[in-house]
Amino acid sequence: MDSTVQLMDPALPETRVEFGMARAEFAGMQAARAAAEQWSACADVLREARAYPEVYTGPGPVDAARVEFAVRAAAADLAVRLGVTEPVVRDQAARADVLIRRMPLLWAWFREGEIAASHMRVVADVITGMPDQVLSRFEAEVLERRGLPLPRFRAQVRLLAARLHPQELATRHEIAASKRAVWIESEPDGMALLITRMPETDAHRALAHVDHLARQAVTHPDEARTLAQIRADIVRDLVAGDLTAGTGVGVSVGVLIPVETLLGVAERPGTLDGVIPIDPDTARDLAGESAFWRRILTDPVSGTVLDYDRRSYRPPADLDRLIRTTHPVCDFPGCGRPSRTCDLDHTIAWQHGGTTSAANLRPLCRGHHRLKHETRWATDGTHWTSPTGHTTPGAKANDPPPF
Template identity: 40%
Template sequence: MRDRGSNGWSSAHSTRQQPTDDGVRSPYAMAQDGLAELIDAAVQAQRIEAMNAAMRVDLIFLAVSYALRSEEAFVAPTLSPQRRHELARRSVTAELATALRVPERTMERQIAEAWALSTTLPATLGAMREGLISARHAAVIVEETADLGDDPALRIRLDERLAVVAATTTAATLRRRARALREELSAESIAERHRAARAERRVELEPAPDGMAWLHALLPAADAMLIKDRLDRVAHAADAVGDSDPRAVDQVRADAARDLLLHGRLPADSEFASAIATVRPTVHVTVPVMTLLGASEEPGMLGGYGPIDADTARRLAAHAPSFIRLLTHPVSGTVLDVDRTSYRPPADLKRWLEVRDGTCRFPGCNRRAVRCDVDHTDDWEHGGCTAFDNLAHLCPLHHHLKHETSWSVRHLAGGVLEWTSPAGRRHLTHPGRRIPSGADTTGPPTGRDPEHQRRRPATADESPPF
């Protein structure tokens, strides 16, 4: 954990400048206004793009509907009704694909999305028409509601809720929120869905250009994240040896996966071969205490993924200390205990922050918190406290951005961060895990009064480890 130097940026640079007494605007103010106008124009262009995408959806839906209603005009009348309907759809798909110069498979997907938006997702399509969400956001909502044919009421609720969420989040964040919201609203047990989905696990090969290929493995989320985390740690172990290994981190991950799958081990002459024996993959699993005791089937939360069924959560919590176990109150969600049995645990506060934040707290960044720096929102050197309400995870890129540009951030209640851009635009980022309100539940279970923590200056023995 370390704070980067401010590089000369004062607090005056982080807010919009006001005219001087004589009405003359400073160069800083004019620069900010100019940037603000360009950012506003980019936002407006994106809104227009979204509105155009909605118009495209409407026209594709109208074209397909028209072709199906008038199928006798486009398909031989001697065919059976079912065959006539199928060929009419194929015909209009080819018509659109050739006219718009896209592959037919792509056109089929666009037609399916347009059909779903126009017939079952009115709130999402309405948000697109107003320019509030992009086509990518709409596609995520279509994907996350695609298999709810037997529960139209659930789809309607999800459509209304996700259309609102999509207006203020990235598409990647929307996907995670959609999974959690679907579990919250769904009457079907996540355990039942997981059993059905687990039965579909498989490995697939996808050819790629230039003598390459993709190897896809559909696995239970916990297993997949552990595999990825272990490869990440091996790659970072290789990166730590310096310039002796010319490979990029992504290349090391791919080579390690290849060697482990083909040979069951890393090459003996590898400088980081020993890392595979000592690396312990780690993920966060949040388990409601009543679920852990077997008195509830409330889902657990797998960090970086979302809800997992109760049986999997209990299994993960019961095993190796490579999992950090966080127990929560079954009603309020208040943190009750932080597992202290993991190998070489960091400070309780840092682990609590990892669970709270989930990812880098810069708007739109989804880098996992465990791969980020813990940053003092108010710089330590300027009197900022080492406390939960002055700390947040930032990836190295956005850590530099905060300290070395005129981006600024401040903590609000409940772990919410308010960012202000150089152009004066404000963005809120919310913690990955909701922090209950109230003085006794906003911070980690340290046993000390949060106000006392904020007021009390740190002693020399309590200085941050940087």
């Protein structure tokens, strides 16, 4: 039998492997095309919001603030529909704008699925601020490297940009360093990433210091942790102020603990800020530790606290605590900002007869609080309706408190 015919036989593993490879490659191209389309659509929607803000804010005089609120309302609308965050929508739109305008050839390859979205993110971030006179050469050289794996592609594109950019690297570094920040990304099983953006030299110096301390600790005869675990514990203790007396910063983090768990008669989990699960032993430990933690016991049957109805506009401390406990995050769909950092908003406005009560108060982060009052975003306390008519449940309806 001819060898070519044999290789086409679907019963042969070689054929199945080759078919699987082709499927994966085709899916990768489809994913790139879909990403390009989504980025472009986000850019178009935000562009329309800038041109016609009345769609999102209603009729009235147009000024810069009103246009910005329209863009924010449109970004929120897209974020809810796509199941992503508003910064992701804005990033996708901004990348599409800059790539279509400044890298048209590269964008055409992207639209055809010949360059991965991960690679295009690198290019979009690198060319911000690059002068027009070097873009043609930069684009041509990037196209030659489009097939490289992402780590090598990222390194080579950054080196290429540094070589072609006429502005001094020190000046660009100073601008980039002004964007340093710290944030958290949650992971499964009660874990999280504490991420810091800082100058690379500082990052390497910090890691070298942590590694030095960890290698000293790992030599202790009673040490059972791995070197990686020790590094993580040292970073935690340094940042939390536990390695130097008096350096801790007092913060209030809600710890929700079922009373049966606290009493040791059940093993139901607790939560941090109402959203991050913690095991029963950790919950019990936190219930008796530092004043940095605010202990809140939940009813074992209903999980609720008695409602209130106040005559004052500003909620008293006990009602404030109730709302932030039963609504652990900003009520806007998909926001996720902890309620302890949010404003308390009257669903029915105070001036329109709304009461200062648990039934009429919801936490809204400052951005979404202003969005509700400055645009046509609206809520009935359970669902939110976008200026374009899309309705979605609020945070509590989507993710009620665990108890």
